[in-house]
Amino acid sequence: MRLKFPRVPSSFLLLPLLTGLCLFSWAGPVDSKRLIEAAKEPSNWLIYSGTYDAWRYSSLEQINRQNVKELKPVWIFQTGKVDGGFSCTPLVEDGVMFITSPWNRVFALDAVTGKELWHYYYPVPKDFGLLYGPWNRGVALGHGLVFMGTLDNHLVALDAKTGKEVWNVNIESHQQCGCNITGAPLVVKDKVVVGVTGGDSAHRGYLNAFDVKTGRRAWRFWTIPGPGEEGNQTWKGDSWKYGGGATWMTGSYDAELNLIYWGVGNPAADFYGVDRAGDNLYTDCIVALDADSGKLKWYYQEIPHDVWDWDAAYECVLIDLPVNGKKRKLLVNPNKGGYTWVLDRTNGEFINAWPLVENINWIQGIDKQGRLLGRQEPAVGQPTLVCPSIGGGRSWNHAAYSPKTGLFYTTGIEWCQTLTVQKEDPRPGETFFGGIFELKKPLNGEAGSHFDAYDPVTGKKEWSYKSKYPLLASALATGGNLVFTGDPEGEFFALDAVSGKKLWSFNTGSGHRGSPISYAVDGRQYIAVPAGWGSALAGLLPQLWPEIEDFPGGSALLVFALAD
């Protein structure tokens, strides 16, 4: 690592120089302490969600509401892999940026110039029918290593300095399970935790933790309990064997409680629930696991016996806030069905659930105990209008929380679908949807999208930014009181975090499906964002907006800063 010195006038050199040597000398490898205290080094973005509490917040304030209009691109890196869209969250450690493109390519870049330091192309097998898509949401950093989950369900560890493979473990034959990894792993202490896809396949989901140094599996948590295990009785007959329950996104960690929180996806078959009568634990649950043993400490099931494909797999945002005058340790989880759940993260107690879209017809509401009211289950064999659509009231693209404004920023999509449920038997390792769908406009109004600021506990909306097309990129909140996100036409923009007013935008040339971050090197703040249209949803949107079929793909990592 290079020593970096702060820029100070020479007359003040001596004392600040000594201070600078302490502050800016090589901080050592990314160990457990640095990860837990990641918020203390805002010049870096060490974890997928920014910090273990998943705020996606950078406290850097050099770029603010007054000067953001001067923000200009400073470099662009093109990965060359456009198929599937650019879905990663870049990580930055001490001036080195780590990104992944579709097809499991990892790049280490100089974060100041964008020049490539090394790349690693994982040897993805060519001759198989790829499950889900070729995209990848990013790596995890820790202990001198870079960790990535692969399209054939492997986890690899690379040397962070050279990109050379250090270890590689086949978690389960992807052909056998119909599952693989598209999400970013999470390093927690001496282990790296990784989820799995497969919620739409005849597969039994899990979450795995591996020793960071040796790759040996430390623990496995089955999201579907096996025979004799508590919760197995919530599955009719043998349906637990193919229950889905994918952990396809990235979880969070509370170091004080030593709990890992992970969202679990839908039960399989997504829509056909007759053969899996029962609550179907732990699908559509938030699970809290002991970080060392992987043992389940508590769970909360948002949607028992889900027949709409409403994953609880998205981010778990950990915030300490007053509820009825008393400070509580909360977990905020936007669910695909259009509601955001608020739980007590010490014990899973239900606090509140609030809608983040208007078009919801699969329930009437949620009562004060968290019970779903007025369930509208689609009948087998006939088309039913379900709102929101399979794309979700919100897709996986992440929310951000700003401790400065106290607001929770998230996108929402207004749309519906006609769903025809079909009886389907599980074929191990094959898709297991149990129905087909077609996107439809809402009953009243146009299909569209919005990016909103909410009170995270009550769901009271502070402001709303409207968008013609569904917003499918994550949010970034900064200490300069800005929120950033991008749209399907390629516009990357900044809104005033307090008022929602649009303050800046830049046409990046291809639609957004990834996550922006902020970092700093040598005292200069940067905003980085992947731009490149593609993804499962990108493929579906033309059913409502035919022009989107011709939107160009891309794979460019853009970095912006103020003039030097």
Add this chain to the structure above:
Amino acid sequence: MSSLLCLVGILLVGGGLQYPPINLKDPTVVQTGSTIFARSCSVGYCHGKEGRVGRGPRLRGKKWKASYLFRVTAEGIPSSAMPAWTGKLSEQEIWSVVAYILTLSPPNSEQSLSSAPDRIVGARDQPIPLMTSKLLPKESQATRLGISGDPKKGRELFFDSSDDLSCAICHRLKGVGATVGPDLSQLGERPIKEILWDILLPSSRLSVGGQLWKLTTQTGEQIEVLKGEQGNGWIKVYDMTGLPPVLRTIEKKHILELKPQTGSAMPGSYGRRYSLKQLLDLVSFLKSENLDTPFPVNVEDVLNPLSSLKSDRVK
């Protein structure tokens, strides 16, 4: 005239042109295709209901060549999300899907070779079953005798993801599983006794690749490994100390010692872990995979003094 058409057809097939063995305009065929399409193609994010756009390209409203549709469906597209459907669907089923897709387009789209005969002698029209309910006569005799292996149960054992010692943790069969140990796709060709022997007594017939080594690093880490690829200054090894095995890349200069161990990396515990029934299930599965039809192995086959490690006694 028909024999001339047959000849032409055979020549065309011989020339590599895919020839539909069924009438692509037959409404029954189209209906079959529509059902398969709804079940297999429009699922999830792929080709959308009735060929609407999805993650996969829009299929409706486009001009298609039947032969192209067949080839892409049967063979898939490497390095893409489009799988090969050969093996999952029979040739006839794939043609029926082609017939359906052609109806999604305007009438003047090409439906090539429609003036040609409906059937070609020798065209395969039987589905390739992975597992069918057709039983061989000896199954019922074996069942009467008490213990007969069930290939379906054997498959479950082979691919049991909840068992860290299941076969697929190390072995591959027909492209599914891991590449730590040998590929077992052809294992079913071997005599029943030999297969059972290899499962129960893995250390007795060790292959070079199966040699276990004890690797000690300069920092004192000791692991039991299978050797893999080597390169300039490095070696890849499978760390067999825990499961699943981990492929480690170790720089040769970090290795203090590499000592061969007696015994195979494959555990010798299957005789304890599996019941006799389960062992028969497993062997039945392995035999059936190789023959492409169910081959239940019963305890008679194993105990029969006329069968050996070299050959099954053919009944």
